[in-house]
Amino acid sequence: MASDARPKLAVHKFSSCDGCQLALLSLEDELLSLVGEVEVAYFLEASSATAAGPYDVVLVEGSITTPHDLERIRAVRKDAKYLITIGACATTGGIQALRNWKDVEEFTRFVYPTPAFIHTLKNSTPISRHVAVDFELSGCPINKTQLLEVITALLQGRAPHLPPHAVCMECKRRGTVCITVAQGIPCLGPLTLAGCGAICPAYNRGCYGCFGPMENPNPDSLTNHLQRTGTRADELVRLLRGFTGYAEAFRSASEKLEKAAP
Numbered sequence: 001m002a003s004d005a006r007p008k009l010a011v012h013k014f015s016s017c018d019g020c021q022l023a024l025l026s027l028e029d030e031l032l033s034l035v036g037e038v039e040v041a042y043f044l045e046a047s048s049a050t051a052a053g054p055y056d057v058v059l060v061e062g063s064i065t066t067p068h069d070l071e072r073i074r075a076v077r078k079d080a081k082y083l084i085t086i087g088a089c090a091t092t093g094g095i096q097a098l099r100n101w102k103d104v105e106e107f108t109r110f111v112y113p114t115p116a117f118i119h120t121l122k123n124s125t126p127i128s129r130h131v132a133v134d135f136e137l138s139g140c141p142i143n144k145t146q147l148l149e150v151i152t153a154l155l156q157g158r159a160p161h162l163p164p165h166a167v168c169m170e171c172k173r174r175g176t177v178c179i180t181v182a183q184g185i186p187c188l189g190p191l192t193l194a195g196c197g198a199i200c201p202a203y204n205r206g207c208y209g210c211f212g213p214m215e216n217p218n219p220d221s222l223t224n225h226l227q228r229t230g231t232r233a234d235e236l237v238r239l240l241r242g243f244t245g246y247a248e249a250f251r252s253a254s255e256k257l258e259k260a261a262p
Contacts, residue, residue: 007056010042012076014062014069015096019141020087021045021061026144037155053079057154063089063096065124077131082154085127088140088243092212096124097246140210140243143195163194166214167207170198179204186231186239191217212244219253233261
C-alpha cells in the first residue's frame with residue numbers, strides 16, 4: 001500500500017483508565033510495522049499532534065458516563081468508517097457501571113464537596129448503547145495481540161480470528177487444575193471469553209470475568225452448581241458484578257440471584 005494512501009487511524013478515550021490504549025503502545029516492535037501501514041492521525045495518549053477526520057478506523061476506549069460523552073461519541077461515529085470498541089468499559093460499561101444498581105446522586109453528594117458541579121448520567125453504558133459499533137474487542141485490559149489481529153484483519157479485508165471459547169480452555173492448555181472442582185473456589189471461567197491466558201486460576205484465584213461473557217454462556221448452570229457447593233447468593237452477586245458486570249449475561253444472572261436471596 002502506497003504511503004500516501006495509508007488508512008487513517010484514530011484512538012479516542014471516554015470514561016476509562018487508559019489501560020486499553022496503553023495496550024496499543026505496548027505492541028512495541030509490532031507498533032513500528034503497524035505505523036508503516038496506517039497513519040496514526042489522532043491518538044492523544046501518544047502524541048499531541050493530530051490530523052482532522054474522517055478516519056478509516058477509530059478505536060474507542062471507555063464508557064459513556066456524562067452528557068458530554070454522549071454528545072462526543074456521536075461526533076466520533078460520524079467521522080469513522082469503522083468504529084471498534086476496545087476493553088470492558090467500552091464494550092460493557094466497565095467497573096464504573098456498578099453505579100447502575102445504585103443512586104448516583106447519592107454517590108456525588110458523599111464524594112464531592114460541591115455536587116452541583118458534577119454533571120453525570122445516571123448509568124455508565126457501553127458505546128454500542130448509543131451508536132453503531134462495527135467490532136467489539138473485550139478485556140480489562142485488552143489482549144494486545146488480539147488488538148493487532150483486529151487491525152491487521154481490517155487492513156487485509158478479512159474477519160478477525162479471535163478465540164470464541166471460555167477461559168476454561170486456557171486453563172486446560174496451561175495445565176491448571178480446575179480450582180472450582182478441586183477446591184470449591186468460585187470462578188467465572190466457564191462463562192468468560194478467553195483472552196487473558198487464564199492468569200487468575202493459575203495463581204489459585206477464581207476468574208473475575210474481565211473479558212466478559214463468551215458466546216451463549218449458561219450462568220444459571222454455574223451459579224446453581226456454586227450454590228449447591230456452598231457459595232452464598234450474595235457472594236455470587238458480587239462476583240458477577242465486576243469489570244464486566246453490566247454485560248447482559250452477567251447482569252441478568254446477578255439480578256436474578258439478588259431477587260432470590262433471602
